[in-house]
Amino acid sequence: MKKLSILFLLLAVIFSVQVFSNPLTESEQDGHIFLHTGSPLILKDERIKTIDPSNPDLAATVIAGRTLLPLRAISEHFGAKVSYDDQNRTAIIEYKNAKYLFPIDQKNYRIESAGKIKEIEIDTNSTIIQERTMVPLRVLAEDILKKDVSYFDRVIAIGSGAIDLETQNDLLQQIKSKIGLALKARNIDEVLKSVSGTSYLYHFKDQMTIVEGEFGPVPGMVNVSDLGSPESSESLESDFSQTNIQVEGIDEADLVKTDGKNIYLVAEKAIRIVNAQDGNLEEIAVIPLAKDKSAQEMFIDGDRMIILGTRYEQIEADFDSTRQNDSLDMMIMPPFYNSKHYSFIDVFDISSPEAPYLIKSHEIEGHYSTSRKNGDIVYLVANSNFFREIFLPEVRDSATGFKFEPVELNDIMITPGYPAEGFISISALDIRNDAKAEVELISAYGAITYMNDHALYIASSNYGEKTTITKFAISGLNVGYAGSGEVDGYLTNQFALDEYAGHLRVATTQWEKGNNLYVLDSSLNITGAVTDLAKGESIYSVRFLGSKGYIVTFRTIDPLFVFDLSDPKDPKVTGELEIPGFSSYLHPISETHLLGLGMDVVDIYQKDKWGKEVVVGQRHGGVKVSLFDVSDMGKPEEVANLIIGESGSYTDALGNHKALMFDKNKKLMAFDAYLTDDPYDYQLESGAVLISYENDNITLKKIIYSEQPDFYSQDLPSASRIIYIDDLLYYIQGSKITAYQYDDLSKTSTLVLQPNN
Template identity: 45%
Template sequence: MKAMGSGKLTLLLVFLLIFSMFAGGCAETVRANQQYPAADLSEYKEKAIFMHVGSPLILSGHETKFLDPGNFEVAAMVYKQRTLVPLRAVAEHFGATVSYDPSKHEAIVSYGGKQFVFPIGKARYQSVESNRSTTVDMDTEALLSNDRTMVPIRLIAEDLLKKHVDYKDGVIVISDEEISLEGKDGLVNTVKSKIGAATKAESESQLSRILQYRPVYGNVERSGAAVPEMGIDIARDGSDQNSAEAPAAAPGESGEPTKGAGSSDYSSTNVQVKGIDEADIVKTDGKYLYYAGSNAVRIIKANGPKLSEVSIIKLPDEKYVQEIYLDEGRLVLLGNRTEYDKKPYYPMMDGPAESVTQPSGSSVVDLPAGIEPDAPVEGGGETGSTGEAGESIAIEPDIARIYPGFSKTFAFADIYDVSDPADPVLLKSHEMEGHYQSSRKTGDHLYLITNTGWYGGIVVPLMRDTVKGEVALPMDLKDIMVMPEPVNPGYVVLSAINIRDNSKTEVEAITAYGSTVYMSQSALYLASGGYDGTTFIIKFRIDGMNIGYAGSGRVKGHLLNQFSMDEYEGNLRVATTVWEEGNNLFVLDGSLNVIGSVTGLAKGETIYSVRFMGDKGYIVTFRTMDPLFVFDLSDPRAPKVTGELKMPGFSNYLHPIGDGLILGIGMETRELIERDAEGNETPVGFRQGGLKISLFDVSDMGKPREITNLVIGESGSYSEALYNHKAVMVDEASQRIAFDAYIAKSKDWSNSQQGALVISYRDNEIVQEGILKYEQPEVYGKYIPYGRRVAYIGNTLYYIQDGIINAFDSNSLEKIGSLTLK
């Protein structure tokens, strides 16, 4: 063997030394985590509140709340090495009153018989008592940020309110009695896990490090717009933010999706939560059918058997509409637009260290380890220890990842005025870089969810809002929340859009991922499963155009779909499956703390459907049989199983149809038996049969029963309704449902059918009334939508299928009209 050179030997020794230090560091980290278990926050509830720099949340005991309920953007921040907090939020929490004089740009605090007057932009305040005024100097000026007055925390807490303050690692405690955070790592870590899990972005370089990306975009033109290195929106003199300290806005109006001025008897999209609309490919207002797909939305006048197209919205080749909303003269198009580039780009590549310039005037910087936000920094100056303004700083290359590509993708929402359906008018558009994930709508407010995922090495997503301009610009850093260890190296972005007026879009992004969406009247939840066998849940507070990150939590197992989540009386119920361990039902409070659970249910089986109805829950699991479990959730801290029903087959979708009645749509199964030489039979599996519609009586929580069922077709039968609830048309007045299906006949495949099943559930019986025959389209093209739905207007059923709309008499199911789109 050739002897190793001295140079190589030295390098090897250095490598081994570094590795041993790294391994030792890891071991110390593990030991540290073991030494500091979670703290019990309940003992601090009555005597202290906790905040975290960059977090819009406040912690009192185990309960998290918004620092400012009227403005979800407000968070404690660092300015000139001082921690600033919202004056109103902190003062009012401890019983003071706060007002704002917009003419003088002054915030006034009244507490303990005194008044304290803070002129915006001045490093002083006036203390007024018995008509005597005293001027007190501050070490930094009062600012306006997000329409709120920000002042140094020690000043407001200690000097004005006579409270105690302490800091450690971004955590802030304000208390009646002195509480030292030094040596209380368990308490600090617990607080950080609750309100410090996501904080406001500080700079693009910080985002780049966290996402393991570099702000380099090769051949891609990023609109020429620079991203500011300051993640706060401040006004030093108050001259441009006269709405500061305005009272909290009234809760946004919400209700059921409004029906138009046409017939009062027409179908709407089958949704999970009453009053929360969901987008779909077909909508109707009782006079017109709106049919979306590919590069077009087709608008068809539907008057019984008479069908005529009145207009078509054609989109460019790079723009694809996926779903739509319709509400009182407003049509919303949702989908993706692809922007192509001539050359591929490589956002992250290996390379030598590069020099970047610290932006002049930046007042928010990364502080050195061990320096508290309110502590002075040696050397002074606003740039801290990161260098003087304009100084070049060496930045080491990040971990190499290469993403070659020729395009960028934007999720879009186009708002049209269709008060005259024959002449749709585009009112405004919103685009967010990334891919359209999902959406919800309540009242006039649309909530769009975009995921960037691994796409394109995005550091700061581009946003285009035609209310503000036609050019796509990077998001404001103040609208980005950062998780130190993101679930996914990308963003999930929530956009709030008022479809009725010309107001600008409000956005909130977080370095995470969310694949399952659930929305209640006041909150939107995004859930994603991790490789560690848990589900991570992010909560956004929703109040009209006021949206904000409200916390996160984690439960064991994986969700099936959006029906696995449900909010009731402020608590979130979540159903999960852990493979080979069983199934779980968790109850989380408004702060996403787990307060109740049922675990290990039906081991070896998987959840196939879930439905929550008030203080009751229903879960279907399956392996070879179909158990329906009934849960009593009246006590959120002690959920319990009250009944169980086992039967062949399974239900993929559960739909409440009346008091104590649930309709199930799923599949029939037949048990496979192995018989030995002595005639002994052993179950060895199952064979899937036809579609199965079941009617369950759950009025007795202890004894659920299947009243009746209907099996349609044989093995090979299929329907979109098995995985998409919006494919099911529900007519409560006539007590029937309809959905597109393929009905297989295994013994005679030539008799298999494709069409829309019409099924009634009147008088506690399941009856197939007929099937609306599918017709093979003969016209194809980018302006022909593809997708199948059933809708009704008055006494006419409309079967919309792959560019053909057929009309059927609702009673006889005879075809009475037809229109082929061209």
Template identity: 35%
Template sequence: MKKKWFTIGGIFTVITVMFSFFLITQLKVVSGMDTRNDKTIVLQNKIWKFNFSAKLDPKSVNEKTVYVIDEKGQNQKVKVNVSKEGNSVIVEPPDGGYSLEAKYYTLHLSSDIKSALGKKLLSGKSQSFEVKDTLPSVKSKTALNELLLNRVKEEEKKHKTGFSISVKESSQESAAADKSGSNYSETNVQVQGIDEADTVKTDGSHIYQVVDEKVQIIKAAPSDKMTLESVLSFDHSFSPYQLFIYEDQLIILGNSYGKMPYPTQKEIAKIAIAPVHETTKAIIYNIENKQTPKKIREFEMEGSLLSSRLMNGKVYLIANKYPDVWILKDNPEIDIRPKYSDSLEKPGLQPVDFDHIQYFPGSSETNFTNIAVIDLDKPTEKISVSTYLGSGNNLYMSKNNLYIAVSNYYWFPHIDGKSEQPDTTVYKFNVDGMKVEFHSSSEVPGTVLNQFSMDEYAGYFRIATTKGYVWDDKRPSANNLYILDENLKQVGKLEDLARGERIYSARFMNDRIYIVTFRETDPLFVIDGKDPKNPKILGELKIPGFSNYLHPFDENHLIGFGYDTKVSGKGPGNQPIILTDGVKISLFDVSDMSNPKEKFTEIIGGRGTYSPLNHDHKALLFDKKKNLFAFPITVHQNKPNSEYESTFEFQGGFVYNIDLRTGFHLQTKLTHQDPQAPYEEWENQINRIIYIGNSLYALSPTKISSYDLNSYHQQGELSLKK
């Protein structure tokens, strides 16, 4: 009897395994379909992308197997392509976009679509959609909560089946242009004329610095008589970390974590409003009198600060809010809207109007992007606040537009157990004074490194991405450049640059585009972007090490800041082990774009040497007229006869001159460290270097020192210790 049951059980197991294998190997649509609604809402320029569980037979993807019809059954002139990777179908809209006159459209995927191995789609699929010319608003609490719950349920369903989970994380003028309008340094920014918040600012007479949860205001001129004018302290719930200066106003940005303890789940079920975790706060002071600054306004909105900009007297704050969507399961009537407060209006946090909450059709995003605009020229005017259901992790801003990039992860099973690497959705917003309005969106393959991977020039948006996996020979990474028109429709591209490597830095300089990739060596690609429809690689330079920040010196020269590297034996899979060594500065000559040259290099220290400039462009002081190239740095030296160990040597600032004929020339080293200290002292760590007039200033948490810019002799020192 037992043997019989074992036999039956064995047969059942075999059948189960065979059936499971059949399901896994059959061709399926694993993401791209919106199954939450009978008719999803999309914009006129919607590009559909359907991911399949295997590579496709491109011959099976055509106008007969993939097509769009309107409610009258009339075929639409869409463009159908198979992605470069081979496992996705991309459906582009007709020229000019879908017509608004049709009541609805239906997109069909035929069961005749086949995998490269000949497996047919299990069953045909269809997607009905309505087209709108603007983003829809949620209109009501019921509509918002239903939208969020549907998205949560859809993601849970996909997660349980193991097929698809979509998760979304967290005009290029040379910003190196001479500061001809002022005699003091400004924050090193990406786009000239658009300021970025930093920990240190100066207005030419005073220095403003965020230190240890406080903001210090220092009278800096004359440099030999520096004085601490005032210190702004804050409630323990507020953490300041960035500043703007505009005329006689000091804008302090930071995070606030609230004064109320977080409620329990039972307490949440009883209340009608979702609890607040974190807010982005802006505090504005009138600083005509530096000794007694006057607070004139406080503004805060829910979410963590993604980024900020200051342009033409207006501060733009962009924050990501991650709501507790799980609350809706137990209390579907709770008000989960983002909240904000303004000290010049009602006291306390107020929810954003439902009519001001828009959502991106087709997205499964449950996070919010909150955008606030503050007019500093009219400090008592109403602050503009808008909210979008959807968030991003990188931001680029031009004079007329704001772009938010978000990574889209599509997880589904592969035989090798790996998942697809994410792509990037870009949301474009028009900026017109106090108005920030959604314009269009698009998706490009791969992910961006940082804000310098994006740029706008002559009406076109350019973006550099990496797709795939470094050190994976089966699915090696590749690097790409995409050029999109004003409606974010792709018009040009370069793909498959430096396979097996990833982007470490990028810089767009009008018609010229520079991209640095790395795995074992540092290829610098020089790209001609004069024709946006046909960008061309004109030159490539392979050198040891890599640059993770590129800075324009002039039209024909580029400064690279990064690391020297060396190969140290072989690792798993016989892959080389790459070790970073000292910090490396390079001066590239790109006057002949087809033959770029590393004209000069400078190596600082050994293993463990690092600078904030490796990851934060605002740490650089560059002024071409004054021939200044300065940055904070911590120097370690390699330990003799040791592969990995190093010893601390120096922390402070290095100040260079750059000569196109002779290269880098170290002028001086500035430090606040105790020369006898065997390790780096955090409280004496120089973090920023600025200049005012003919004086150079080095700033650390406990001290400011000043130096003559010609001789570098010390002029003064101010202790900031309590």
């Protein structure tokens, strides 16, 4: 947990930030702007934005003692027009009846004005960094834009009138606290200082492992560019279930996927592909994984299958006792072996699903955390924690070769003064071309991830009952650090974060004080909050829907709170409903109704000394499904509920929203569950629970009981899911798949996968 405390110290003094996808407005063009070398952020009037929204990782930089700024972003901020001549490799600024031409890789620029041309010599080349023209600070700001420049301790001020940053220490520190706490590493020494490692250090005998036989050219591996565009297929016209996700348009990886024709299943050591057309189940392909790889999730997109997971390498190390206290002299230290972890993305072509082949791979050092997919881009999030002194995360990519290389310094953000024990990394990979994955790292730690179409947030909690939020701006393959913020309390899961109309909403629990809902503005400054809600209880579920929010807390009863978030400065609780049990997941089925999945709670009675029955405690009852009418924000109502099974019953969907199936057309919800009708009998039956919902009614359509396979193998899937394809329903119980007619639920066929010996 030390890593969490360190991150808390980092963010205890940070002002929150936010990224806008739009350029600065004309009304903001007057006055000073502030930059910090190494930071991709710009500060003006207390508002923080990326320097270049289309390239969010671009920062002011120093090369050969000269500070370079992005020509387009700074020029356009002050009202200039910018273009680029590809043929002559020249950037052009049009400003106040003159043109300024900067030829790339040359130490001069030309001025064209009133029919005259003048060439000006400069001491630094104009250059291209991350597809943007970079030019000397003072040439751009003073000579062309006619602005005053102030520069001290890596802070830059540009505007009308000079600012003495050296003597205005309060202003300097305020700027640094907003845009200067996370910076691009300038050299390896800065990286080493920013990553403290643990107090126990080991010297590893193998610092750079190459396993070309495992990762290298795979038989049948081809270039993505050789494949052409994906062709349409019948499966695209099918009606089939999709993974239950949080944000529309942002896909989430899962253990089971379908494309409307085949079912794809993830096992730890293999991927299994089953043809499911017309309910005639047949396994058509098995993809074994290397012995050091473990698959964790997948995406399916047309003729692409994307596998995500972790690869392990065991490294022998010598313990460094010189860093410990004298008591270690009395100890005999055994040999130490540490596993290096690499998160991987493997992209397969499945245009012929019976013969899939690998076309693209990417690995980065660190534990796989989660992933998201937007269009053709997959975003992989990993956390790396290191126990060695020589430290730089390694990455390898099939687009550049099969050998590990250290992550480039330009892709690493560090937190000077607040050493962390590892890195958060984000890899962005295009599944449709040969381009290598783009990588961004920051010396920090994070666990809970929320992503929309322009930003990715990673949250982490610590001992101080604080949650820190690290934000990355995303634009296709471009990923850039966009700032950090902090709120009180802990987050329960990804649904506790949501962005709407430029504001981030965050729901947290504090053990002693209660629960909180924060609204943060476009710079992640808190604009409004509801705090100390339901003291003594904890948040069990959250759902934000536009300008409304819903929170379920629980200790002895289940309060459902309704929030009006239409005014970011004044969020309000408008209604509250108290019912037995709790909902651990909330799902909108219309603008006025929510489904809640959770557990019933039953009072435990005992006779007191007078023989009277009194409540002495509570126990969980069966799985509970509630239907809430929230059309009246002041009076939420549970209009229907179902209790399925008795105490001891359980479903994975309570903690994993991807284990739920929803069919909007048939108004059906389904999930796998382990059920019992006897609270004192721990013999559970496995079954698929199908619940229909419409208007103010929910009905238990059927429980399909089915015995699970009684054998296990690492190359057999273990997840349970319910999916549908057209007129058929499929109940997946690990290695067992059963097909049913969707209308009457009559069994069609069953397939039990076997170990791939």
